[in-house]
Amino acid sequence: MGLLTIKDSRLAGMTLLADDFIDYYMPRANGDFVKIYLYLLRSVHRQDFNPTLSSLADVFSCTEKDVLRALRYWQQAGLLNLSYRGKERELEKIELLPIQPSLQKTQYVPEEPSERKPPEPPEKKTAPAQISSARARELKDNEDVRQILFFTEQYIGHPLSATDMRRILYFYDVLHFPVDLIDYLVEYCVSRGGRNMNYIEKVGLAWNDEKLTTVQAAKEYSSSWKDRYFAIFRAFGIRNRNPIPDEIKMMDKWLKEYAMPMDLIREAASRTIRQTGQPSFSYADRILSDWNKAGVHTPDDIQKLDSAYRQSHASSEAGNTALSQKRPGREPAKSSTRFNENFHQRDYDFDRLEQELLLNQQSETPD
Template sequence: MAMITLQNSSMTEVTILSNTFIDNYMPEANGEFVKVYIYLLRSLSNAPVSFSLEQMADRLLCTERDILRALKYWAKQELLVLDFTDSDKLCGIALLSPDKHTENASSVSASVETVSTVEQPAIQAASAPSAAVEPSVPTGKASSDKKQELTPERIRELKQNEEIIQILYIAEQYLGKTLSPTESQKLLFFYDGLGLSADLIEYLLEYCVSHNHKSIRYIEKVAIAWAEEGITTVEQAKRSNSRYNKEYFTILKALGITNRNPVETEITLMDTWLKTYCFSMEIIQEACNRTVLQTGQASFQYTDKILEGWKKKEVKTLDDIRSLDDEHQKRRQSKKAASRKPAAPASNNRFNNFEQREYDFSEYEKHLLNQ
């Protein structure tokens, strides 16, 4: 049987950018980093290729330091692996598939050459990486200013944990997509850093998604709030959510808002009043009442200004508010009294200032008669 040869006369050059990269990696990345990654993908079409960091920087109109920062960023995202010499010089790059995250890497090849300006060797051929660069994951209790990093060994250990495997699978079902490395890191942080149980993390995902919040940042915010509140079980989380939901609607009612749920910006402000300022409901309701009286509408921003002022003045009770009102009234009255015009002073003209002479008219008459 004769073989048929299929030929294509229009060899259009294209660079394929994965949808997974666009959806999960590109939104959080610096624009310069994205440019470097796309350039590496473009270079694959001409593999094997030789180029140095200096040449790459010239082509992308940036510095070699910018190139290195971008490469290290994508290494942390597990989209590529960097190979270094014994003297800690970059000598190779291996690209990983964002869709599979396997160790079957596509390679960017380059011959060894020295960049004289910074003594940096050119990017050299790199086949399959021996070990992927593990992302850093914060650990420790919910304290943004004091987070430790998990070691690569700990990350690999966690990823072999049956509970973690189940959590990652459930998260993909709730979020309806393949998890990005950042999302996976956050889930590891909830489990190993915040100490949330697998059941609690599952309920966390269910709770956030049921309220139309699929952003990992929002989910992390709720997780940290639960950890700071000392919530360790699903039952405690449900009670906390029920309590705050009731308080949210009480505040909405005080502002005259009915028949709708609070939006995210409103929830953020109410959480500040309830959790950060630690105001009682009666104080918040008082601020809401004053807002409606002053503005004639439901203004969360106006209420927030009132409560922010009360927080600065260390208001704890309604009596504290009444005391502030009394002080304010006294200051107003003092200003009014000071603004009243005093009685007009005596005229300062020369006539009024002239010292009048006193005359004895009887003596004056006698004097005239004796003349």
């Protein structure tokens, strides 16, 4: 294992711990991750300090993978930059980065309870999704199992119950997920706000149904759905925020349960904006639910459905008009206007009026 170079882009000559780290970053991080980060801050200016992953693991009585996991966490948080060398991607350099004020509150202020609920994955489950207590005892000395339990506790931030242990080990012992895939599964769920085992289990079972067996496959699968979410957001004209859980739940229903093509979802979004003047997901959901019930899956299907609706609507209006004009046993309705109410209609004798007009003209003519 080669030596690591650690570069500090902050102020030199002292160990500084920013207040913003304590206020925003530390409360969200696992305690062991915090200790490793503080150790790097303290060690960066020590002379002849050339650590390796192995030496760092020895300091904290953990594995090299545990150290790497902590470093990747802080890289994702924006406090470290990691560089690798060679095809084996051996860690070569750790760069400590300054805290960016523009990112502090948006990334690390604790979320409101209403935003903490994770988005629902597909409702696919194999029961029971846990191994037996006897099998768990058999696996207790397995190094992979100990590692899985350790990093799961680190991510979710509290010790696992006996039931939670059997549930997370179900992926290893029954579904045969590789250790790094389980690692990514837990990390992925926690990053989306899902720290409870119910959510982790649902996502993992959905991945198993999709036959995802590697971290790369899981990343590509997750990325493909993320791209579709933002494509739908663009159709609604939304460009300045991420989807909230309720929106993700509806988009998953359109894409996965209904299997609606993107062009139909865009059309539903367009109709929603025309009708409501705003990006209403609930309004679009009613449109797409109706289309799904009607078996609509192509633009031609929409045109046929629209045409049938217009014909039905026109026939309905014509029928209502005919019924209002022709009712059995009733006289046609007379118009009721303010003119008719205020003035009585009269029958005039135009022949008599014409004779009177002629007589008047003759009497006025001079001799």
